[in-house]
Amino acid sequence: MQLQPPKAFTLSAHGAEMPAIGFGTMTFPRPCAELVAAAIACGYRMIDTARKYGTEAEVGEGIRASGIKRSELWVTTKVTELDAREADFLKSAETSLKTLGLDYVDLLLVHWPQPKVPFAETLGALAKAKRAGLARHIGVSNFTLAMLDEAWRVCPEPLITNQLEYHCYLPQDRMLAALKRYGMILTAYCPVARGELLNDPVVGEIAKAHGKTPAQVALRWLIQQPMVAAVPRALTKEHITENLDVFDFALSDEEMTRLSALRARRLRVVDPPERAPKWDEEPLA
Ligand SMILES: NC(=O)c1ccc[n+]([C@@H]2O[C@H](COP(=O)([O-])OP(=O)(O)OC[C@H]3O[C@@H](n4cnc5c(N)ncnc54)[C@H](OP(=O)(O)O)[C@@H]3O)[C@@H](O)[C@H]2O)c1
Numbered sequence: 001m002q003l004q005p006p007k008a009f010t011l012s013a014h015g016a017e018m019p020a021i022g023f024g025t026m027t028f029p030r031p032c033a034e035l036v037a038a039a040i041a042c043g044y045r046m047i048d049t050a051r052k053y054g055t056e057a058e059v060g061e062g063i064r065a066s067g068i069k070r071s072e073l074w075v076t077t078k079v080t081e082l083d084a085r086e087a088d089f090l091k092s093a094e095t096s097l098k099t100l101g102l103d104y105v106d107l108l109l110v111h112w113p114q115p116k117v118p119f120a121e122t123l124g125a126l127a128k129a130k131r132a133g134l135a136r137h138i139g140v141s142n143f144t145l146a147m148l149d150e151a152w153r154v155c156p157e158p159l160i161t162n163q164l165e166y167h168c169y170l171p172q173d174r175m176l177a178a179l180k181r182y183g184m185i186l187t188a189y190c191p192v193a194r195g196e197l198l199n200d201p202v203v204g205e206i207a208k209a210h211g212k213t214p215a216q217v218a219l220r221w222l223i224q225q226p227m228v229a230a231v232p233r234a235l236t237k238e239h240i241t242e243n244l245d246v247f248d249f250a251l252s253d254e255e256m257t258r259l260s261a262l263r264a265r266r267l268r269v270v271d272p273p274e275r276a277p278k279w280d281e282e283p284l285a
Contacts, residue, residue, distance in 0.1 A: 009247055011185050011229055014158035016137045018107070018185060019074055020223045021244055022046030024233030025055040035235065036062025040073070042241050048163075048189075048231040049100075050078035050111055051092055060101035075100065076107040076231075078141060078163075079126075081275050084114035089125035093134045108135035109163055112142045112275045119147070123155035130157050139163065139187075145178050145280050152182060163187040166228070168197055168221055168259045169267035171282040179227065190269045191230040192218045202258055210249050213242055220246045221259045 010017040023039040025032065025048060036047060036059050049059045056077060063073060077100065083092040093108055108129055110122055130138045140151055141163035151159060162179060166172045166188035179186050197203055198214040207217045215232070222230045223246065232243045251259070264284055270276075 009223070011227055013160040013183055013185050013227070014137070016107075016160045018137075018160065018187075018229060019044075019046040020229045021219065021246065022048045022074070022076065022187075022229065022231040023240070024189065024231040025049045025059060026053045026233060028053070028055050028058075028233075029235070031058060033058040033061035033065060035240070037065040038237055039240050040066035040068050042237075043244050044240075045072060046074040046076065046106075046229075046231070048076045048187075050080075050109075051083075051096055052078065052080050052111060056096055056099040057101075060099065064101065070102070074106040075102060076109065077105050078109040078111035081110075081112040081114040084110075084117035084122040086121050086125040086128070089122060090129060090132075090134075093129045097134060104133055105135050107137045107139060107160070109139050109141045109161070110143075113140075113144075113147050113277055115277075119150050120154040123151050127155055127157040139184070141187075141189075142275075142277065144277050145174060147277065148175075148178055148182070159184060161185040161187045161229070163189055163231075165190045165268060165270050166222065166230075167191050167193045167267075168200070168203065168218060168262040169193050169265040171260075171263040171266070171284060174280060174282055176225070176228075185227045185229055188222050188228060188230040191222055191232050193267055194269050196267060196269070197262075200262060202262060206251065206255050206259065209255075210251075212246075212249060215239065216242060216246050216249075217251070217259070219243060220249065220251055221256065224251055224256065 009020040023044045077096045079092045139161035203214045207214045234240045
């Protein structure tokens, strides 16, 4: 089934029109090109990959197999924190393009902050990648509030997103307020908390009331908030299709509030000690 999200479900930031739902490709079993092509065939127009994931070659293969015009797709990739020096950063971006088999990506992100390299150097390289045409838009990932401020101070090009862990079990209110000030999108990774959210009784009850699945409710809660996008990852065709089919219903204010209250659990799924920054405290209320 072809599920085309309506055009209204793109988010605008600094001249970019980014789809609100994308297809995540981290920790994919290989080969995965067929899954990428299947996601595009069912209507996904944004694919999220990274140098670190090792999926860029198959993302490129899946895109070519899909037969969709390049201009209709949004491809995001990321440069690891080990390539934060300017020369390494630009080489990584070029390697990504070669591996993907693309002339440009729609979005290039700094995957994790690297405290050992001045932000001015890494963010400067990111802007250079954009100015050289390697990426149409640029952004960051896993940046804290202070890092976001610093990034804006030193980056000569606008940043359109901060890709972060965000779902009903993890509040991001202060980050959302900061992103709003900068006109940026919050791209939510682990949007179903790697499955943790799917057995929650509140999510289940709301899903039942709408004739939807828990994953669809978890995703709808995200994209119903202003300037929030999500990149769920799924391996089965059923899950892939289901995760895009979230544009034909709306949660009531009361349901949004009930789902927001689940944040009391404060579950952070991704927190690698070797690269995670000291995360900001986010209030529960
Ligand atoms: N920037 C970063 O540092 C960063 C970090 C982590 C992730 N990401 C990005 O975010 C993407 C998603 O995050 P994630 O993979 O960590 O977590 P996720 O999307 O929250 O969870 C994926 C898990 O949820 C299951 N699932 C997904 N849709 C489902 C559905 N409709 N029904 C039932 N189960 C469902 C999947 O099962 P099946 O596989 O069985 O379908 C898989 O086990 C990644 O692929 C990556 O692109 C970025």
